[in-house]
Amino acid sequence: MPEPSSPSTALQEFRKSIDNLDATLIYVLAERFRLTKRVGEYKRDNGLPSSDKGREAEQIERLKTLAREADLDPEFAERFLRFVIDEVICHHERIKSEPG
């Protein structure tokens, strides 16, 4: 009969996987902010507003659909995207106040 994992080993295994996923999240978020920085510069150079409510509504609906497919709480997905977009808009406002 195989030896069961000790409790602490089981927890350590979960945590190692969680740490790997967190590194993925950080690197994907970093790339996302690199892109939104370029969007912010583009918006500044073309006199566009920092926030685009129509685009945001589309993003939220799309991510809620993806979340349902992945068994993630769609309300959490919406709060997550709101959290990220609020940071992006803050960056766009900062870019606008910088010289082009």
Place this chain on the structure above:
Amino acid sequence: MPEPSSPSTALQEFRKSIDNLDATLIYVLAERFRLTKRVGEYKRDNGLPSSDKGREAEQIERLKTLAREADLDPEFAERFLRFVIDEVICHHERIKSEPG
């Protein structure tokens, strides 16, 4: 001389990449919550508390270091992890109140 992209095409290209990254984020978050669900069940079955301040402090320091390497604002990374951990603790509390 190559034709420059029209403004709307340039923005559409950025947005397509952002949408792809957002789908990645949603799927990685979904997998992370699958793992923390198992951690929550493990904690319930072994009488462990939902929250582990020592582990959380280690996670935050690690992610801030990764964020610096990836040129992501480390304060944003900390707020992001706090946002996710708060949701996880809420799930753990819910799991605790369910039969094992």
